[in-house]
Amino acid sequence: MKLTGCQIIVETLLEQGVTTVFGYPGGQVLHIYDALYQYRDRIHHVLTAHEQGASHAADGYARASGKVGVCIATSGPGTTNLITGLATANADSIPVVAITGNVPFELIGTDSFQEVDSIGLSIPVTKHSFLVKDIKDLPHIMREAFRVASSGRPGPVLVDVPKNIQLATLDYEPQPPVEKTPDQKPDETLLKQALELLKESERPLIYCGGGVINGNCADALVALAEKADAYAAFSMMGLTAMDCRNPRHLGMNGMHGRFVATKAFSMADLVIACGVRFTERATGNKAKFATNAKIIHLDIDPAEQGKNIDATLPIAGSLRQMLEYLTAHLPQKTNTLWHEEMEAEKQKVAPPHQTEGYLQPHQIIHAVAKKAPADTIVATDVGQHQMWVAQYYPFQKPRTHLTSGGLGTMGYGLGAAIGACMATGKRTVLFTGDGSFGMNLNELATAVTEDLPLVVVILNNNRLGMIRQWQGLFFDHHYMATVLDRKTDFVKLADAFGAKGYLARTESELRHALDQAFAMASPSVINCIIPPEENVLPMVPPNGSLDDIITK
Amino acid sequence: MFNENQFAVSIIVTNQSGVLTRISSLFSQRDFNIDTFTSGRTNDPEVARITITATGDNRKKDQLLKQISKLYDVKKVELMSPENTILRELLIVKVKASGDGLRTVLDAANVFRSKVVDMSPGSVCIEMTGESAKLDAFLTYVAPYGILEYCRTGLIAVERGANCLYDAKEEQSQTA
Structure with a gap:
């Protein structure tokens, strides 16, 4: 079957089971869009308002479904606009395939219209990128892109297709979808050493990261926690690996983590780190981190071991295999003393701060959670609201919490929520701040066009709250460029986009808005006015430790 | 042979344009210091061989080797021991x-x-x-x-003796 490069691109997408792509047309992808027109009954193309939105939507689609997300953009500015989304996916190890058009060969290097070095731009922000130089390579490269994106530690892959390749023809032979490269088998002698450490331990603490979510092994993690009679602390990316109602679940640790989760690291005699990379936001001062504990570091990526922290016992390979091996070979443990200590620590949690006359962040988050079924996907943007969601939202199932953890991309949330909504077909919630929402709110147009059941909850303090918090704590209250006091009316703005807007200043207004929003099948925006001066607490200052923790 | 904390690494990469950019980009991304960098063809036309000398403590060295081996185009990476090279x-x-x-x-x-x-x-x-x-x-x-x-x-850099850094056939049979 003789097909053009563009047709082969779409055929290989179908071959991989892709049914939805996010993108934005342009000069150098016109032919790809013509192929998408031919195949429009088999692939749904979601037009976003901006290529960045397309890249975040592909990312959200991947996080929600576990499948590879796909986005398409034209050359030049189309590609540069994708870069933030690819970097976001790269920092959180999310499988995305980005297809970019480029100018034909004879124009490459001539600074032609909308030409940019797409491969050069992609190198530091992707797992890999391919420039297609020969039509004969195109089917293989498309398949490789999916294999590379989803195998091992996942990540984004960019495929740059010059226009002449899009138009060239080739005999195309369909193939079954590519399979992931099997994960590396862990070394059994090392696992035996890990077993010994687990047997000896009286205060085991599992430290769970995004690798557990990406590796789809939350069940295996919970099983090990039971067998080892361990407590579990979570990086923000790993927060949904265990039902938060499980008494072993201590919550997020680190800079804005729960006090008990941060404290547990100084009390544990063994930390079993699973798919987590010990960033400085999570550990604070590394010299004072987990000083009484030996550390077993399990990760699919050996490069994470010895990067941020020197573990007692690093083991690389399939996380599921490692967790299952340990659970299978460990005799049932009972750590009575550890329970007593941790349960006592749990009692010391201070109630959240209250400011009279305002809706409180935790109150809003709990009210939303009450309306949302347990499998509801909750996306966030970046800043104070993101931390409050991590602290207060009662997550129960893996892949229900979508947030830009590594790169911390403000403006990530709306695109990601749209992608998640497309992947699940279910009502999706976005918590955002007035600052973050302001960055990419144009995607409200996409949500309205696709008629998505999306509930956007703005925690509006009319501040860039997190930066304002730092200025208050560490810069002598010099509030430079963080007091927005903008006149934007988010209710009217929602209406202008064709969504439904609500204002919530009181509990009853909030209840009414949520009742309406959760009854609708189309997008809504709830503008919740929160105290302008509220800080996220507790807070371990940068490079600090438990000794420096700020609690009020 | 080497200054303190200096070491040599041999890398086999697919012989394609852009590969050198990826390797050198990694050095700037990860703040590794390159002392020397050479690249050239080998007996196998499919691959090129790069020799890098760099300076860094054991943590940097370990990270450098691990990060390089993660690159898609890299077939093999080896730290060259000064005594046997x-x-x-x-x-x-x-x-x-x-x-x-x-x-x-x-x-x-x-x-x-x-x-x-x-x-x-x-x-x-x-x-x-x-x-x-x-x-x-x-x-x-x-x-x-x-x-x-x-x-x-x-x-x-080349290892002494009959042992070779890379054999395409052998590598294929190992990954298969």
């Missing part, structure tokens, strides 16, 4: 010399077993291969006569 570098140096000075420089070139590749009134061009320390020693010796310019290739 043939390390060579090429130097071309242009020295300002005439009369007695020229004679001394030529004598030194002879002692260092190097080759005179060009002469002009007032200057001589000398080519020399060897371990970096030998090239350093020669440059120090001729410096008083006036070095006009010189150029070094950076190290290339």
Whole structure:
């Protein structure tokens, strides 16, 4: 079957089971869009308002479904606009395939219209990128892109297709979808050493990261926690690996983590780190981190071991295999003393701060959670609201919490929520701040066009709250460029986009808005006015430790 | 052979454009210091061989090896042990010399077993291969006569004995 490069691109997408792509047309992808027109009954193309939105939507689609997300953009500015989304996916190890058009060969290097070095731009922000130089390579490269994106530690892959390749023809032979490269088998002698450490331990603490979510092994993690009679602390990316109602679940640790989760690291005699990379936001001062504990570091990526922290016992390979091996070979443990200590620590949690006359962040988050079924996907943007969601939202199932953890991309949330909504077909919630929402709110147009059941909850303090918090704590209250006091009316703005807007200043207004929003099948925006001066607490200052923790 | 914390790494990569960019980009991303970087063809036309010398403590070294091996185009990475490796570098140096000075420089070139590749009134061009320390020693010796310019290739490295860094067939059977 003789097909053009563009047709082969779409055929290989179908071959991989892709049914939805996010993108934005342009000069150098016109032919790809013509192929998408031919195949429009088999692939749904979601037009976003901006290529960045397309890249975040592909990312959200991947996080929600576990499948590879796909986005398409034209050359030049189309590609540069994708870069933030690819970097976001790269920092959180999310499988995305980005297809970019480029100018034909004879124009490459001539600074032609909308030409940019797409491969050069992609190198530091992707797992890999391919420039297609020969039509004969195109089917293989498309398949490789999916294999590379989803195998091992996942990540984004960019495929740059010059226009002449899009138009060239080739005999195309369909193939079954590519399979992931099997994960590396862990070394059994090392696992035996890990077993010994687990047997000896009286205060085991599992430290769970995004690798557990990406590796789809939350069940295996919970099983090990039971067998080892361990407590579990979570990086923000790993927060949904265990039902938060499980008494072993201590919550997020680190800079804005729960006090008990941060404290547990100084009390544990063994930390079993699973798919987590010990960033400085999570550990604070590394010299004072987990000083009484030996550390077993399990990760699919050996490069994470010895990067941020020197573990007692690093083991690389399939996380599921490692967790299952340990659970299978460990005799049932009972750590009575550890329970007593941790349960006592749990009692010391201070109630959240209250400011009279305002809706409180935790109150809003709990009210939303009450309306949302347990499998509801909750996306966030970046800043104070993101931390409050991590602290207060009662997550129960893996892949229900979508947030830009590594790169911390403000403006990530709306695109990601749209992608998640497309992947699940279910009502999706976005918590955002007035600052973050302001960055990419144009995607409200996409949500309205696709008629998505999306509930956007703005925690509006009319501040860039997190930066304002730092200025208050560490810069002598010099509030430079963080007091927005903008006149934007988010209710009217929602209406202008064709969504439904609500204002919530009181509990009853909030209840009414949520009742309406959760009854609708189309997008809504709830503008919740929160105290302008509220800080996220507790807070371990940068490079600090438990000794420096700020609690009020 | 090496300064403290200096080490040599050999890398086999697919012979494609853009691969060198990916490797050098990794060095800037991860804040690794490159001392020398050489790349060239090998007996296998599908691959190229890169030799890098770099400086860093054990943590940096370990990270560098692990991060390089994650790159898609990298087939093999190996840290070259100084004891069991043939390390060579090429130097071309242009020295300002005439009369007695020229004679001394030529004598030194002879002692260092190097080759005179060009002469002009007032200057001589000398080519020399060897371990970096030998090239350093020669440059120090001729410096008083006036070095006009010189150029070094950076190290290339091959393991002693019959063992080879890379065999495409063997690698394929291992991954299969």
